[in-house]
Amino acid sequence: MNFTDHFSKRAALYAAYRPHYPTALFDFVAALTPHHHVALDCGTGNGQAAVGLADHFDRVIAIDASSEQIRNAVSHPKIELRVARADATGLAEHSVNLVTAAQALHWFDRHLFFSEARRVLSEDGAIAVWGYGDPVLDLPKLDATLHHFNRGTLEPYWPAERQILLAGYRDVDFPFIEVPTPHLELTTRWNLWQLAGYLRTWSATERYVNAHDIDPVNEVERSLAVEWGDPQASREIRWPLYIRAGRL
Secondary structure, X not given: OOXXXXXXXXXXXXXXXXXXXXXXXXXXXXXXXXXXXXXXXXXXXXXXXXXXXXXXXXXXXXXXXXXXXXXXXXXXXXXXXXXXXXXXXXXXXXXXXXXXXXXXXXXXXXXXXXHHHHHHEEEEEEEEEEEEOOOEEOOHHHHHHHHHHHHHHOHHHOOOOHHHHHXXXXXXXXXXXXXXXXXXXXXXXXXXXXXXHHHOOOHHHHHHHHHHOOOOHHHHHHHHHHHHOXXXXXXXXXXXEEEEEEEO
């Protein structure tokens, strides 16, 4: 199966402008397994999830099929970064206690990934996959402008796989003994420039640029500035978080 790379060209932006996961998420996933020797984070991107896992596990193996993402990923003494596919990790059987995929499951061949997860997980191991949906701004007019950009201007440029994420991964066949998950969300405070940087990490933005040779974020940034006020002032931004977790 060929690897479709949606992110390498914007890996540096991805590393700089992505929201962080709540600590409660990592408390939850760490509690899924009694042992905390090795965690495997698949499709690690810039390594945000791997850093959170490192607070709970002795060792984190963070893999991504994109060498550019690995090159831009965070450095951490507990994290071993590798270029590898989620369905071909190269790890030994039953060698990890937890497998995770953060904001990545919808890009995988899920049947092959889940088969690989079952192969590398220890007998009492667990798996957790999660992703976040569309951002919500704290002022209705701002949120409407952003929604129009996301679901209007960029809608034809989103890869089809994103619909799997926006459905909360609920339609994904999950071949594990599923466990209840907490209701969590991502929250941050960004100024207008930080938000614009985040919008430039979107794969749909890159596709739009490739098609038109114009950065569409410039226009939406100007539109947002009308209601934002001081562009250096921070505003609250929220994302719904979708989680599925299970054991063998």
